[in-house]
Structures are given as structure tokens and as C-alpha cells.
Amino acid sequence: MNNARTMIDSQAVRQELDAFIADWHDDASWMSGWRHHYFCDDDGSYLIYDPTQPHAHTCPECGRVYTDDKKNFAWVTIMRNKTLQMLKLAVIMNRQQAEARYASFIRQVILFYADHYREFPIHIKAKRLPDMHDYDRVQADLAAHKVAFDPHTTDWTFGDYAINFQGPGKIMAQGLSEAIALIRISLCYQMVLPLFSDEEQARIKHELFGPACQFLEKQQFIEHNITLWREVCIQILKLMTGTYASQDLDRPLGIHEHLTHGLLPSGFWYEGSIHYHHYVLEALGYLGFFLHRYGQSDQQLETACAEMAQFSVKIAFDNGTFPNPNDGWPNVNLKTYLNVFELLAVSYPDNAAIQQAYAEVLSQQAARVALPIEDERFWGDTSATGLLLGQVPVAKPQLRPVQSANYPDAHLLMLKNATFNVFLKYGVYSRSHAHYDPFNTELTVNGQCLAKDLSNVGYGSELVRRWYNTPLGHNTVIIDESDNEIMYHSQIESLGADDYRVISDDQYPGVTIAKAVKLTAQTVQITSSAEASVRHTIDVVQHFDVPIMVTAGAATLTPLSEVPFYQQQLDPTVVHEAYRVTDWQQLTLHDPRSGATISFTSALPAAFYLLETVGNPNTDNRFTVLARFNGLSAALTMNVTVSGVMANGRLND
Template sequence: MKYVNDTFYRLINEGAQNRELVEEMKKEVDEFLPSFSDSPDRLSRWGHYYFCDDDGGRLIFDLNSPYKHRCEVCGKIFEDQVFDGVWVYFYRNKAVIMALVSAFIYKATKEKKYFDYSVAVMEFYAGHYKEFPLHNKENLTGESYDAMPWGCGRMMPQGLNESIVAIRFVQTIEILRDELSREFLDLMYHGMFREMYALLAPQATRIHNISCWNLSAIGVMGLAFQDQEMIDFAFSSEFNIRRQLETGVTKDYFWYEGSIHYNFFLLEGIAYLFLFSRIYDYDFGRTGTEILQNMFVQAYDYAFDNHFLPNPNDGWPNLNLKTFSYIYHTAARAMGGDSAVANLLKNIEASDSVRTALPLSEPYYCNNRVCLEQLLFNIDFDYGKFTPVKQKSRNFPKSNYVILRNNTWNGFMKYGLNGKSHAHPDIMNVELMCGDHRISRDLSNAGYRARLCNEWHRKTLSHNTVCWNGKDITSISPGECLYYDENKVTAKARNVYEGIHYTRTMQITEDSFLDDFWVESEKDGVFDYAFHLESGLCLEYDLELEDGDLGFQENGYQHILETKRVKTKESQVVLHVRTEDAAWSIRIDLQENQRLYLLKTMDNPVNQRRNTILLRSTGTSPHYHLKIMLETKQ
């Protein structure tokens, strides 16, 4: 197998649509690469800094503005050396991506300048690689690989990003390999890839998504240059890639860190290694191959019917399967056009959903529609010929997730954790879809160094669960599924806080969603049940309200925008929710010692507002009951 599909040149030039895509790519390359200029004196900084503290919006990477950085949401302009360093990170990532795209254009058109552009970028970085200082995302530097802090990069602010650079440069080389000189390949190998190996190998020290990227980069470099030491390290070292898959993937084929974004991010790195093992006829291993294939199948099953993805734990908001179609294209190339993964890919491409882009480490999509992988690998696929895959209700007990489906509703619940890495304190959180309407979703988060990521997005209160005494949930342990069928699930989590246990039942019928939440506590306290409604939903009610005060001033409570208490003595309250084409009623049963509050809270980005239902109980062991009923549907 070759990296580029044998039919690529013919088919890319036969189709008018494909030729148009190439012309669009030319415009991007011609705008950037003729003026490409970089220096080892410019220190890169961590991409997670590049977010607005006011609203969590990402700052705009503007090629012409290296010292002024504007928020994409509020428009505020920031001037700061840290942001200047992040601009350098984005610039280098852009250079690496454009070198790859330029190689693609040369392969499609044989226009020599695009070959020269790619080679010039790679020659610069390989020729100066050892001049780039060893530094990590905390801006700590090191004089040698032996003395460097963990997580270092050279071009990039961390070894993770350096691994991505390594793989993208090898991809570029594979496209151009037949026409590259021995001198150039020696420069890339000795000047860069052997140095990258020395940098990355000491960082592959645990079962973690970053180690997987380090190992994948080492393996891809090793296979492409037939370096047995690198190959052996990737596949046989203490925390080798096979062990990562066999240990880090749960029995229901989800990465243990519990983030759907990181599940796909991990699959991206390993899919490249898997593909290069096929290209260079290296035995990836039967067990690892089976795990990898099942991970792609299960990842499709985690998605809602409209291909949006649930978003527990760290990640980015509003992701869908098309966000990650490039990874399915890579795996389909390696596994073959008749594989189950290729069929899922065709289901994804046939969807009418619009792709959501990633804010960091974004792969290349032309017009956010067509990725390079689709054209390089699978340009000969018949995308109209596939077996439709209808997703079903599924319980994933080793991953602490469950999704219920029927013709009307999709309900997702997270009932535990497998550790603290990338975890949010939101055990028993739920997300809810009704048809194509998102009723309530997990916010995920902004960049990790953004103020509101840590003051709001990563707080218990911003999720659909129960908060005790204004504090964040402390458990990082798995939960237990007590009952499951295709329409109903009951799960339990013990010691969510010490001595406090949660049990939640989620049930769907054709016209309703039912939520029963029980708290067992050995302690008195204030228990706040929150259910957040999407910002696009209009909330209506005929209730008397008064200004309220929840009392707490930290752990997200300080960011509540408006607090109203419902003045009622009734044991049941009905709210109404609508959009332009659908309406729902929400029936809330009020127990003794419960008060109902209606809040305005922040979305992601936080310039959008959500209506939040908050039920406050005092005492011990409260029970909450909420029912959402579909009223009209057009």
C-alpha cells in the first residue's frame, strides 16, 4: 500500500469539483508560503492561553497581527507577550499545515513551485531544529534532553504538539518521497527526526493520550525511515502503543480519560501509526488492531442521532462526527474500503450536519468541508454506496456512560469516572436531545488557562447534577449501573461527596423524558439540583417571582447572572419551553423543604445565556423529579 491512493492524480483532475478545491487550496498556500519567515529566537507558547478571560471566546489568529489579538466573541484586543508567543505557535502550525497542503497541490498539479514551497519549509525547520530552545508550556527551559522538564518541545510549546509536527512532516514527505533527494531526506532524518526521537521518548512515561501521540510520532518516523530503534520503542518500550491500547481502553472500547474529544484526539495519533504500519508492512498486532477498529465503531455509537456528540469532561463545545471525519478517513484507508469503519465513514459523509471546527491543532479542511485525507486516501470511494447504520440505545458500564434513544429523544448520562485526568466534577450529568433540538448539552470548556474554564465550565454547578453545600463534587471513581433497558436506566454513584451517594433514573417515552434523582446523605446540608436549558430555547411561565440569593459566592455561584425565586405553595410547577417549530412543557414536583429558583447562567462561549432550573433542598436525602413533555412538533 502507498500513502497516496493510486487513482489520486487521475480522479483529482477529472472532476470539476475536485479541481475547484485545488484552486481554493492554492489561494491559501499562495497567501502564506511565499512570505514564510521564522526564527528559533521566537519562543512559542501554549495554545490554551489564547482565549478571552471575559467570555471564553478564542482569540483570532491573524497573520498580520502578531502583537494584537482580538477575541472572536466580544472583539476585545489584547496586547501581551504570552499571547504573542501563542501567535508564534499558531504561525508554526500554519506553516506545517501549508507545507502539507502545498505538497498535496504539487501531487495534483505537478506545478513545481508547490514542491519547492514544501521543501523550503521543511528544510528551514530541519536545518535549524537544534537551535530552537527546549521549553515547555509553563515556559520552563532545559539545556539538554537529560535535564529538560517533562513535556518539552522545541518548535512547539510541548512535546504533544511536537509529535503532531513530526507526523505532519512525515506525511508531507510521503506525498513527495519519489522526488526528494537523498540529501534532503538525510537532513530531515538526522537534523530533525532523530532529535525529535531524543526529545519525545523520555516523555512516553505513562498510560495517557500524550504518551500515545509521542509513541505514534516515534513509530511513524521510524517506519518512514526504517529506523529500527524508533520502531522498537514505539511497539516494545515500557509504555508502548500496544500496552496503551490494551490498558488505557475500557472493555467497551472508550479511552479511560472519559472525554469524547480526547477519545478522538487519541484515535487521530494512533490511526496515523496504524496506517504507516500498513504502508511499511509492519505487524501492528492483532489485539491492537481489533481494539482500534472497535473504538471507531463505538465512537459512532456514542453520537446522538443527529451526529452531534455528547461532551463529558474536557474538550470543546458543539462537536459532531464530521468534526473528526478526517480520522475515519485515515482509518478507512488502513482498514480498507470494505471495512466496517469505511462504511461508518460513508454514513458520516452522507449526513447533512455541518462540520464543527476545532480551535486548537485543527487539521486541514478546504472550506471546512473536505479534508486532505478524503482526497489523498479515499478519492475512489463510492460515497453513495453504503449500509445505513441506525444507532441504538447503549450502555457502556466500563466507561460510566449510557445513551437512550427512541424516535423522539436521545438522553445521555455520565454516572462515574475512571480517574481525575481531564475529569469534570459532574457525576450523574445528563444531556438531552429531542429530534434535532438540543434541550440541554454539556458546555465542555474553553482553553484550560482561560479564567472562566476553571471558574465556570469545570464546576459542578454548570452541569445537570446536584451540588452539595456549594462545593464541587469530589469523587473520581466509577459508578454502577443498577438497571438498563433501551428506554430506561438507573445508575448509582457512591461517595460523590464523602458519605453522600447519588442514584439517578433517566427514562424516555415517545413523548416524554423523565428524570428521578435521589440523594442518600449522612449529613445535613444544602442540595442544589440544576437542569440547564439551551440558550436557543425560550422559557415561559405564569409564576410569581421574587429576587433570590443562593448564598454561595464561589465554585461557579459567583457567575450566576440572575437569580429569581418562585413564590408558590403548590407541590407541582409547570414551565413551558419553545422554539420556532416545537414546544415542550416541564413539570417539576416540589418536595417538602424544596424551593424552586429560575436562573440565568452562562453558556460556552459565555456571552450566550441559558435558562437554568434550580431546585434547592435542605436537610438530608432529597429526591428530585422532573418530566419534560413534547407538546407540539411541526
């Protein structure tokens, strides 16, 4: 254990663990639910989990109390995830203290799930299934080559099969969560095997790991992050039960096929999400660890892990924060996924690319940003997983050069210099987790976030469909207040160093939309434009993650009691203040944090609106500029300029 990086308060952990152990109980008849339902339906806040209130769940923002089954079942899932979290801490404490109560709790939990696994109901997100008939039917049709599914164009349903590729669970509410729970149980069990007698080990093997492996294998019929987690779990369970064979990685829909078809040449996971990229990387890291533990290896797996880890470092802004194309969580940074990099570093101690990526994560000065839903514990630069695994090697960090890069396979552009970082998303590779965000841009100035993407909240929240995953929630161009074609195409051309233009003809029928981004030492220029054959209402939207800011150049702001457009979206839950800009020649804004001056110009007539809108998390606000054009074309240029040098948070001219 690297004590220099470990700031765990063992006394506090013991107190929490002892209290949890004293009251812990589970019941195989309890059905788990979807944790994304544990968000407020009204404002998207994560509900307050109270271990003593399985049937009452309070929103911390608006105070609404939920008692419905969706929330109750999600409570069960949270309780079981906390059980696995405490199981991990018990293994750590048992290693340090060797006290009987920790060994007893470890045995109690693992043997409970082994002895009762067959009793848990088969269910998916609160829906009980009588059997696995339709999953058996899919497997038979796959074997007969009667059916095949394309994960890139899927709409999450498949013909007349009454299935979903999230799959059912038993302990958890879906196959994905089931696989993750089983992996975490396996990891803890692997670390404490001597605590179990030969007879108990046989019970665990035949009553839990074997049946769980068979249960999950019925659910594999597509390549996706969900099925990758299940496939990783299947191979880990085979290692644990002595039935693993290296050729299993080559089987249809197996690990190698997932990597071959799912990993882009740039090293980015095909679903185009920073969070799901690391989600997949975590799964692969677990497999790498168990293979290493059992004296096995796989070069394709190791190469993929190294490429994915390196891509993570390259795509981050220089302040360590990630951009957020597609579904994910807001504000995440490299240290958010510290446990993933620890897992990789232990699994591949001799891989220089992985070790350097891990060292880069440790070198970040920014504090770790937690995920709204996470089951890991962190102390400084160490996670509970890192403590569980033991000594994590640390390579000497190498400073990353400031470097722009275009990733055409991933449809991502990152422009960087010493002052600005500009991120542009210009395409979608798959419908899975995609957002209605064509040509969305994100921007940092002097290390400060000026414009970020909203990303997402829990998928079960109504606010996702009304605000977070809509064109209006992004920095984009909207035609006639309608959704764009989510699988649009585009072409990008380089006009010079750090000067790009991207164009698309199929975001909306009959409309050509373009965005140009030019970066210099002191200025970023972003031009959004649209050309159409018939008249349209054309909106150019730009959000800022700063308070409302207006300086000289804007003549008059007229307060609005309500926003006169997007009536289904821009209600008081989304818009807190609204203004119409009148008599403007040039709209000029100023951000005192970064020292940036932002000016908007257009040669075409437009109506300008300034809105204070809800951010993510919903306790944050965003400043939104919306320019409305009516006609055959629109063009709006945003110039972001910094003059002087930043020192002590102030701009020196």
C-alpha cells in the same frame, strides 16, 4: 480523488497559499507557547490571530488586547501550525498544478526545520529548559524499576522530578505538539520524496528525524493520550529512517501497552472524553497509514482502530451530535472528525467495520461543526488530509437502528427511541481530563438539543475553573456549594427496558446521591435525589440550551439584582438574568423548537431559581433551573413530554 465529494475551490486555495508563501519566515530562536493560552482570560473567547501582529492579540468579544509573553508565544505556535497547514495545501497544489513555487515552498519549509532543528530551544509552555537532565533521570529510574506511574490516578506531578508528562518541545511548546508537528511534516515529506535529492534526504533523516526521535524517546514514562502521540511519532520516524522493527510496538510503554491499558472493552479511550477519544484515534490512524505505506501491519492496532470507530458511531446522538463527558469542545458531531475517519479508511481499505463507520459519518445530514482549535481544512465531505492521501474508499452506508445501550466499563448510559435520546454519565475512570459532573445528563428531543454539557474552552481561561469545570456548570446535585469527589464510585441497576437508577455514596461524605432515568415513547422522567445523616444545603441543577422559557404553572417570577449564592461563580460574567420563583406548585416550561413540555415536581419544600447563564461558546446562553433544598434530603423529578407529531417545525396535537 473522489470529485463527487470534493468542493475545493482551487483558485481560492492558490490565492491564500501564494500570499502565505510570499511572507513566510520562521526563526529557530522563537519560542512556541501553549495554544490554550490564546483565549481571553475574562470571557474565554478565542483571540483573533493576526499574522502581522505577533505582539498584540485582541478578544473578539470584549475587545481586550493582550501583549504578554504567554499570548505572544502562543501566536508563534499558531503561526507554525499554519505553516504546516500551508505545507499540506502546497503538496496538494503541487500534485495538481506542478508549479515551481509550490515545490520550492515545500522544500524551503522542510529543509528549514531539518537544518535548524538542533538550534531550537528546549522549552515547555514558555519555560526554557537548560537540558533534559530530569527526563534522563526518569528513564534511568524506570529501567531500574525504581518508579512507576499510574495514569488513572495521576495529578500531573511526579515526586521530586522536575518534569511534566506533557514533555518539552523544540519546534513546538510541548512534546505532544512536537510529535504532531513532526508527524504532519513526515506525511507531507512522504508524499513528495522525489522533490529532494539524495543528499537532502540524508540531511532530513540525520538532522531532523533522527534527533527528534531521540528527543521524544526520553519523554516516555506513562500511558496517556499525550504519550501515545509521542509513541506514534517515534515509530513513524523509525519507519522514515529505516530503523523500525515490528517488536518495537511491544516495548514497555509502547503502542500495544497503550492499547491494552488505555482502551476499554467498549472501545472507548479510558480518559472518558469524546474529543480525546478521537484525538487518540487520529494518532493511531497516522501510524496505520505509515505502516500500510511501508508494507507493514499490526492486528492489535487495526482491531483497536475498528473498535474505536464503531464506538464513535454508537455513542453519538441520532442527530450525529456527540455528548460531552469530561474535557472536550462543545457541539461536536461525527463530521467534526471527518479527517480522522478518512485517515482510517485509507489505512484500512479492507476493514469492513472501519469502512462502515466512515460511511456512517458521510451519511450524516447535519453540517460539520468546527473545533475552536483546529489546523485541518474541510470542503464538503473532504478534508485536506483526505485530498493529500488521494482516493478514499466509500462503503455503502447501513442505517443504524435506534438502540439504547449501557457501557458499564465507561460508566456511560445512552437511552434512545424515536423521540428522545438521553445520555447519562455515572462514573470516572481516570482523573485525566475529568470533570466535576457526577450523574450529568444530556438530552435531545425530536433531534433538537434540549440539554447539553458545557464541555470546555481553552484550559488557560480562568472561566474554566470558575464555571465550565465545576459542579454548578453541570446537570448534577451539589452539597453545601462544594466540589464533589471527582473519582466517585457508583452502582447502576436496570429496572426494566429503558429504566435505570444509579446511586453513589462517596460523591460527598455522608451523603447518598441517586439519579433515575426512565424513557417511554412520549416521556422522559429524570429524578435526582439525595439522602444525608445531617442537614445540608442541597442544590439540584438542570441546564437547558434554549432561551428562558416559562408557561402556566409557575406563579410569580421575582427579578434578582444578584444571585444570593455561589458568590465566587455566579457574577455578571456568568449570569445575565436571575429570578426567584415564588408560590409555585409545579414549574412548567415549554420548548417550541422540539415541542417538549418540561415540568418539575417535588414533594419536599424547595426554593427555585431561574437563571440565564453563559454557554459554550460564550456567545451562547443557557437557561438554568436551580432547586435549593435545606435538610436531610432532596428529591426533584423532571418530566419531559412530547404529545402529537412534529411537522415543519410545529407541534400538531
